[in-house]
Amino acid sequence: MSLPEHRYSRTEATRLLCAGVYQDAGFRRRVIEELLDHRERPVAAPNGIDVLPVLSHALRVTRQEARAALLMLGAWVGFFLSDVIMFWDSLSDRWGDGADVHFSDVVLAFFEGDDRLTDGMPLPWSVLYAMVCLALWFAHTARGGGSAARSAGLPDPVAKAADGAGSLFSLVAAAFALFYWWRYVFGVLGGGVQTPYPLLFPLAMALIAWWYQTWQRKGLCRRLSRWTFPTATQPELPAGHLYERVRDDVRREQEAALTLYGDDSPFVGLGEQGTPWSFAMELRKRPRQAGETDSADPGSGSTDGGGVLPHQTAGTDEGGAPPHRISGPLTADSALSMIEPQLTRLRESAALSGRDRLRDLEVERFVYLPGGVARDEELEIGGVPDPAAAPHGGGQRRGRSVYDPAQVAAHLREAVDEGGEGRRVFLRVRVGAWHEQVVVTVLVRVHTQGRMLMLEVLPFVLRPVRRDFRAVDTFVDKLPETWVRAALRALRQAPVVAVDTGIGGLATLRSTLMTGWKDSEEPPDVPRVSLREVVSTQGLSAFQRMDSTRYVKTIQERIVNGVREALKAHGYRTEEFEQHVYQLSGGSVFIKDMSGGAVATGSHGHAAHHAGTPPSPSATRANHTP
Structure with missing residues (x-):
């Protein structure tokens, strides 16, 4: 099932998250859980990423991991049965011809440690190798305790303690692994083995690990390297009604200028909130100047009524002509209409003057709607003529999803001036800096009820993607590798891969069973998790902090200029506004x-x-x- 293109489908952040599902099995399972297991939740508003390619790569790796897990399971079953057969034969020889040897006798002798049956080994070969695999896997997992704690959002002291505890536990596990590995290698090479199966099955597992890791490396090189990702065809979603619904829902939710929110976390996916600032002032008319004429309000939808043009100031016209005063009261819509050209001119000037990331500044109006509506629930379109919704041949009018463009347009039009507590319209200003690693978002809201002007500005900063995800390019640059090096790596990592694929296979089986048994009538929910925010680091570099501060201050200055122009254009005094701005900025x-x-x-x-x-x-x- 092909994926629709989105404006963020080819961003650097999308590429790194796609590569992350190959590197981090926990993140891979988190992607599938959030997008497939919790279908009652809409996805968070996109902030530089498209989650559909991430999901398609996660499913692709999961399917391949399941195949590797089945092959590993076959190898383990064959290893165990070989041990059972060898013990059965040893018991038959020991008890003599005609002895009635049952399976229970074999199992009992399997763990009794009789030297005549185990050739001096403390455990059967399959069990001993399983102990080696588990010890090496524990050592490998404990080594990343601190990074796992940081990615989970725990404080830095906790992460440092996890680093110390993980290092100690890793050393202990590695010591156990070396002990068991030494006993195993000494037993195999010591000459006491009658058949080669204790050597053949570990080699078979190494071949499976080699095949699985080579497949992963090819996928990273062909689709997700920095050179191939912009043009490479990404994997498709599997066929089926479930994936078709998920694709359509996610595409609609990512393209809409609307999101549902919960009271406990309304701004999911925007990152860490900075210091908000706001002010309130009374709207007082200034005396009419000589020669001042009235014009239409540009925020009311008139484009040729002689209003203030984006390149003009509100006080005087170009060429020294008498100034225009916009008739009618100042509304939130008209105030935002004055702010938007300021930000547009900022983007255009940045594009002409240099390579500043402000050249890619995004400006749009965005609706936050209280939760309680299902992501695919059909609603009546209030106040919006929609001929396409009318059924053919009679019948009642069919509604649209809350994310439908007609519904979003109705919310944007009706909620911008209502000043409600639940439904809120913001002007969303976004800058994706450092190749979408540092995302600055500024939300602006204006109230003008009761002869008062209220301006609210909320800045957010989304931090970079995890360092180990960004290291994928360093890893890809070392490929391809020689077959000798690949074989040695597979031998070394086969025990860890054997356990990893087993855990992944069990998780896939659990997810499949839960999907089949899960109640389809889940209550509607709101976005709870942003996959981009899940993999964010805990801090910014000095330069990134400087840039994010500069972007926020520059955007705030443009917002102030827009509000100042709106006040002047509608004939209001600006002295108190200037005083507030001087107070807040200084x-x-x-x-x-x-x-x-x-x-x-x-x-x-x-x-x-x-x-x-x-x-x-x-x-x-x-x-x-x-």
């Missing part, structure tokens, strides 16, 4: 009226009042001392 406190006394702010602030010094008639500004 870290200062503006005091409108003051008679005597002194004010100081900040941990090191100092103020002194001298009696006899007349207070300044102008406003007093108390600086914040860093």
Whole structure:
């Protein structure tokens, strides 16, 4: 089943998450769990990634892992049966001809440690090799304890403790593995083995591991290297009604300018929230200037009513013509319509002047809708003429999903000025920097009810993808490898691969059974997990922090200019707005009226009042001392 192209289908973040499902089995299972097992949940709003290619790669690796697990299971069963047959034959020889040897006798002798049956080995060959595999797997897993804790979002002290405990546990497990491995190799090469099966089955498992790892490396090179990913055809989803529904739902949800949210986590997928800032001011009309004329409100949908053009200021027209004043009150829609051109011009100027990531700045209006609606639930389209929804040949009108473009357009139009508590419209400004590794998102909301202007600005920063996922290019650059090196690597890693594929096969079996038995009538949910956010690091580099701060401050300045133009264009006073902006941007406190006394702010602030010094008639500004 082919995948639809999305604007983020070929981004660097999408590529790294696709590569991550090959490197991290836990993340691979998390992808399948979130997108297939929890079909009642919509996906989080896309923030630089397309989750459909990630899902297709995860399913592809899972199918291949299941094949490898079945081959490993066959090898283990053959190994165990060979031990049973050899013990059965040894018991028959020991008890003499005609002895009635039952399977229970073989199992009892299997673990009694009789030297005449085990050739001096403490355990049967298959059990001893299983102990080697488990010890090596524990040593390998414990080595990544700290990174697993960090990826789970635990504090850094906990991650450091996990690093220490993991290193100690890894050493202990490695010591056990070496002990059992030494006993096994000494027993095989010591000459006491009558048949070669204790050597053949480990070699067969090494061949399976070689085949499985070679398949993974080919997939990374052909589809997910930095050179091939932009043009390579990505794997398709399996055929079937389930995957068709998932594909259609995810495509609709990722393309819509709307998302459902829960009260406990409304901004899933945006990253860490920065310091929000807001202000409220009373809207007061300024006196009409000489020669000032009225024009239509650009936010009302008029495009030729003589309103303020994006390249003009609200106070004067080009060429010194008398200024225009937009008729009608200032609304949230018209305020956002003044902010959007400011950000568009910022993007255009960045594209012309250099390689700044602001050249890719994205600006769109976005709706946050309270949860409680199923992702594919059909609703009546309120107030939106939709001829396509009318049935052919009579009958009742059919509704559309909440993510349908007509529904989204209705929400954007109706909710922008209502100022409701549940349904909220934001202007979403997004910058994908450092090849989508650092994503800065700024949400802007405006209220204009009750002759008041309220501006809310919420910045978010999404941190880079995990370092081990980004190391895929270093790994791919070392490929292809010689067959000798590949064979030695397969021999060394076969015990770990044997356990890994077994765990993956059991997880796949559990997921398949749960999918079949899971209640299809799950209550509707909201996005709970962002796959991009799950694999984010815990910090930014110094340069990344500097850039994210610069982007946020630049966007905020454009927002301020847009609001200032909106106030001027609608004939409102801007003095109080300027005072608020000066206060917020300079870290200062503006005091409108003051008679005597002194004010100081900040941990090191100092103020002194001298009696006899007349207070300044102008406003007093108390600086914040860093």
